[in-house]
Amino acid sequence: MSQNTIGIDLGGTNIKAAIFDEKYKTVVEKNVQTEAIHGPAHVLNRIKETIIEMLKISNLSQSDIKCMGMGIPGLLNPDEGLSIFSPNFPGWENIHVVNEMERYFGIPTFIDNDVRVNLYGEWRFGSGIGFDNVVLITLGTGLGSGIISGGNVLYGKTSSAGEIGHMNMYRQGRPCKCGSSGCLGRYVSAVGMVNTFIERLNDGHQSIIQEWIQEDQSQITAKMISDAYDLGDRTAMDVMQETGRILGFGLSNVINLYNPEVIIVGGGMSAAGDRLLNVVRETTAKHALKLSNEACKIQEAQLGGKAGMIGAAVYANERITKKLSNRIEIET
Numbered sequence: 001m002s003q004n005t006i007g008i009d010l011g012g013t014n015i016k017a018a019i020f021d022e023k024y025k026t027v028v029e030k031n032v033q034t035e036a037i038h039g040p041a042h043v044l045n046r047i048k049e050t051i052i053e054m055l056k057i058s059n060l061s062q063s064d065i066k067c068m069g070m071g072i073p074g075l076l077n078p079d080e081g082l083s084i085f086s087p088n089f090p091g092w093e094n095i096h097v098v099n100e101m102e103r104y105f106g107i108p109t110f111i112d113n114d115v116r117v118n119l120y121g122e123w124r125f126g127s128g129i130g131f132d133n134v135v136l137i138t139l140g141t142g143l144g145s146g147i148i149s150g151g152n153v154l155y156g157k158t159s160s161a162g163e164i165g166h167m168n169m170y171r172q173g174r175p176c177k178c179g180s181s182g183c184l185g186r187y188v189s190a191v192g193m194v195n196t197f198i199e200r201l202n203d204g205h206q207s208i209i210q211e212w213i214q215e216d217q218s219q220i221t222a223k224m225i226s227d228a229y230d231l232g233d234r235t236a237m238d239v240m241q242e243t244g245r246i247l248g249f250g251l252s253n254v255i256n257l258y259n260p261e262v263i264i265v266g267g268g269m270s271a272a273g274d275r276l277l278n279v280v281r282e283t284t285a286k287h288a289l290k291l292s293n294e295a296c297k298i299q300e301a302q303l304g305g306k307a308g309m310i311g312a313a314v315y316a317n318e319r320i321t322k323k324l325s326n327r328i329e330i331e332t
Contacts, residue, residue, distance in 0.1 A: 004060060005316055006068040006107070008047060009114060009308030012036055012088035015043075017050045018309045019058055019065070024125065028058045029309070036089045043089065044100055051105065067108040069316030070097060071117030071308045078112050078159055087177060110319040114308060116153060118301075119146035120318075121311025122264050126302035131261045135254055136301070137164060138267035143185035143192075147258055165189075167250055188247040190222040190269045197225055197239045207235040226272050244276045248283020255288040255296050266301030273300060 003022030008015065011034060018029040030050050036043055051068075055061065074086030081098020101109040112120075119128075119136040128134040132151040138144040143165030147154045154161040165185030166178050173182025174195070186192050198217050201207065209228050213219040228236035251263060265277060277298060284293050301307060 002064045002066050004065050005313040006051060006054070006065055007117075007309040007311070007313035007316070008051075008068065008070040009117065009305075009312060010034070010043075010047070010070060010072050011114070011308075012073065015046055015050055016305060016309050017047070017054060018306075018313070019054050019060065020310065020313045024310055024313065027060070028054045030054055036092075039091050040089065040095050043092075044095075044097070047101075048104055062105050062107060065105075065107050067110065067316040067320045068101065068105070069117065069312035069314070069319075070101075070109065070111045071114035071312045071315075072097065072111050073114045076111060076113060076159065078110065078155075081109070081111055083111065108316075108320050108323075110316045112312070112315055113144075113146070113159070115144035116146040117311035117315055118144075118266060118307040119148065119153065119311065120314045121303050121307035121309070122266065122301050123148060123311075124314050125310055126307060127264045127299055128262060133258070133260045134262055134264065135162075135164075135258060135260045136264045136266060137251075139189055139265065139269035140267040141189060141191055143189050144267070147260075149258060164250065164254060167253065169246065169250065184246070184250045188243055188250065193222050193225060193239060193243045193269070194220050196242060197235070200235050200239060205235045205238075208233045209236065222269050222272070226275060229275055240272065240275050241279050244279025245283050247276070248280040249287060251280060251298070252284045252288040252293075255284060255292050259292050260296050263296060263298045264301050265298065266304075266307065270300050 005020050007020060008017045013034055015032050015034050019027040021027055032046060032050055034043055035046060072083050075084040076082060081096060083095040083097050086092045097111050098109045115138050118138060122128045122136055123134055134148040136146045145162050145164040147162040165183060167184045168182050169184050170182030174186040175181045176183040176186050197220060207228060208231060209220060209224050225236045225239060229240050281298055
């Protein structure tokens with residue numbers, strides 16, 4: 001039986017896809033635009049076309065693929081293979097992704113949340129190697145998270161366990177798309193940090209970034225804030241430290257609740273590195289339970305943009321192994 005596995009990381013901007021061999025070495029990798037604005041059918045066709053092209057490049061056929069894993073943002077039912085809702089995909093509601101892919105390719109297919117497949121990747125091949133109690137947070141447009149406790153990935157009743165980004169930090173805070181307000185992700189994310197920075201400018205604080213953007217605040221990015229920080233810009237430094245403090249308070253709660261050995265910080269905003277994480281560590285040292293905090297490391301993710309692809313492949317292999325094992329038990 002073939003041991004090759006396909007891993008797909010579906011994002012609002014790009015589809016990252018790869019075929020891995022039995023040792024998770026990359027056979028072929030593709031990165032194409034999602035073109036989500038054209039609707040669900042178009043996105044699914046983009047995925048199919050990408051898979052077909054990878055098979056052609058690698059001289060593999062569908063029968064050479066053991067299984068396929070897909071990381072999909074938003075709410076989903078992994079057991080049903082159903083993507084319920086994804087906020088960055090217009091018209092994306094109740095999409096039977098697994099049915100669609102299995103019908104087309106005849107390859108056993110499994111889906112999970114995009115952050116959880118990143119978690120699988122970092123756990124097996126990145127910053128989580130050797131740990132049984134791991135929390136991954138991804139800092140990008142929002143704040144995503146996944147949790148491993150006692151060697152098991154936590155899902156919960158509706159496969160939405162560990163929504164750290166929606167931890168309420170302020171009773172009357174910034175509104176959130178979830179319907180609440182004051183959620184951690186509204187402050188600790190690329191968008192959140194930029195909003196904090198703009199609030200400072202509107203309060204009269206000065207920054208070198210004002211020269212870069214020529215008064216067009218819509219141009220401000222998290223990277224600009226990091227760059228200004230490195231130049232000693234006081235407003236940028238204050239905003240980075242404030243963001244780190246808020247994240248530190250949030251992760252203090254996470255440490256107290258889940259008692260992890262390591263908290264892995266990934267996503268585009270993790271490029272801020274110790275500019276952000278030093279303040280996070282200082283805050284958890286003061287506010288998390290002492291014993292739990294001393295047992296927990298906070299560090300950057302290692303796999304970057306590859307985590308979702310390889311994690312999706314790992315997840316698919318675990319699911320199909322479990323599925324085959326259950327079938328054998330039933331037959332015997």
